[in-house]
Amino acid sequence: ALSEAIADNRHHAAAGGDGEAGVVGGASGAADLDAAGDTAGAGAAGKIAPRKRFLGALERAGLCGPLGGPAIPAVPGAVWETPAFIDLLADGMLTPEARDRRRVALSTGSADGALRPLVRSSTEVARALGQLMMPATEAEQRALADARQGLVALGDLSLSCPAGSKDNARFLVWLEEIVERCRNLPRNRTLLLPGGWCTKNGGHPLVYSVRRNDADFSLLVTNTGDGLEYHPREADPVLDGFRAMHTIQLDEIEPATLFDSSSWALLYRPLVFPAPGKKQSEHIYGKVLPFFNKRPLMCSVGSVGEGGDRVEHRHPLAAVSRGGDASGARLALEAARACVAAAEGVHPRRADALAEMGVRHVLVESALQDLNSSKSDVLGAAPAAALEAACRTLAATAGPYADALANATAQEAAAAGVATFMQMQARELQRQAREA
Known part of the structure; x- marks a missing residue:
């Protein structure tokens, strides 16, 4: 229908019409042309009967205006317009095609763009952690x-890392900085480092978390996308997919290993020198990581840490991202x-x-504020679908915690009230989104 309207507009302009850009058409248009064809067939510039304005299915649904233009403007600066949201x-609403498009759009398409999405997402997640509305103990506040x-x-x-540069001089400076930060790391503190690998057309980011204990170190490797085949996984029939342990913790690492730049050179070489992705991930997971604590990788997954807690208890299995985490937001959140x-x-x-739960609640609260402050009385179909999915995600995330904390201590019961409040806020946002 749109193609017919465009062709008719061009024909009308070529015949000496006023050349208006509006889309015309309708059920009576063809009959008008047929009726006019007998009288106008003799003349080269026969008169074309005016046709009624055509409203297609996309326009009736509010998805686009005439000739495909946007009918409902986007809300600039709204939180639902950010990739992290x-x-x-x-x-859950992302398709494989959308995943591929977002990955190309959020990276530079070159080797040095592997860490680019992580720069913005880590800042946004850090800001959300500072706005948590949940009660926390002193130990939890220090950890946050x-x-x-x-x-x-x-x-x-991530900005200063020489990712994909193939520059040995910058690589050496980077290694010296990493070793210096590890030496100066206080006990019982954690240092977050960017990692991953580069390919010719991009790459994939990881996060390496260095934790200093009393006598040794721990290295936590966080991944939310490519390379999860090296992490523990299990099938989840309920979600019709897989769940994976996104963080692998390597304990009992000797200080001399992390204070030696050659150890970090092996780990960061795939990030500085581009190569095929499968080769890079195999180098990191199959060769370098077992070297740090001198044991096979899966032995670290089943190890017992301080207090008798097993690693799989501290880092449980979670659903794998459908969209591939193109923005790096889930990677930053999992590392935190x-x-x-x-x-x-x-x-x-x-x-x-x-x-x-807390970070997602902050994002939904921000969406509610942006929705209330929006000057437009209507909302586009794509933002409405994103807000609907956000409400379902927050409710699904808060539900188990509210149920588990209902019969807990006074402090934990307060947290349960926060979880229930989050569900109420999600329902309120869902109602307003539907009305818009």
Whole structure:
């Protein structure tokens, strides 16, 4: 229908019409042309009968205006327009085609763009951690502050990292900086470092978290996309997909290993010198990581840490991202969650609630504020679908915590009230989005 309207517009302009850009057409248009054809056939510039304005299915649905133009303008600066919002709250609506398009759009398409999405996402997640509305103990507040500081430093290091440069001089300076930061890391603190690998057309980011214990170090490797085949996985029939342990923790690493630049050179070589992705991931997971604590990688997954907690208890299996986490937001959030879970005095279950539920609640609250302050009375179909998915995601995330904390202590009961409040806020946002 649109093609017919465009062709008719051009024909009308060529016949000496006024050349208006409006889309015309309708059920009576063909009959008008047929009726006019007998009288206008003798003349080369016969008169073309005017046709009624055509409203296609997309226009009636409010998805586009005439000739495909946007009928409903986007809300500039709204939180639902950010890539991190989509990956954290609307990942379920992404298709494989959308995943590929977002990955190309959010990277530079070159080797040095592997860490580019992580710069913005780490800052946004750190800002959300600072706006949590959940009650927290002193130990949890210290862990959250440590995670926020680590995320800010992660964004700065991602900018200065010589990813894909193939420059040995910059590579040496980078290794010296990493070793220096490890030496100066205080005990019971965590250092977040960018990692991953580069290919000719991009790459894939990881996050390396260095935790200094009393006598040794721990290295946490966080991944939310390519390379998860090296992480523990299990089938999830309910979600019709897989769940994976996104963070692998390597314990009992000797200080001399992390203070030696050659160890980091092996780990960061795939990030500085581009190569095929399968080769790069195999180099990191199959050769370098087992070298750090001198044991096979899967032995680290089943190890027992301080206090008798097993690693799979501290870092549980979670659903794999459908969209591939193109923005790096889930990667930054998982790294922050692992950082909080590894802190002293913080139960892993509470770390999950503070990070997974708290950050998403802050984003939905921001969306509610942007929706109330929007000057437009209507909302486009794509933002409405994203907000619908965000409401379902927040409710699904907060539900288990509210149920588990209902019969807990007074402090945990307060947290349960926050979880229930989050569900109410999600329903309110869903109602307003539907009305818009």
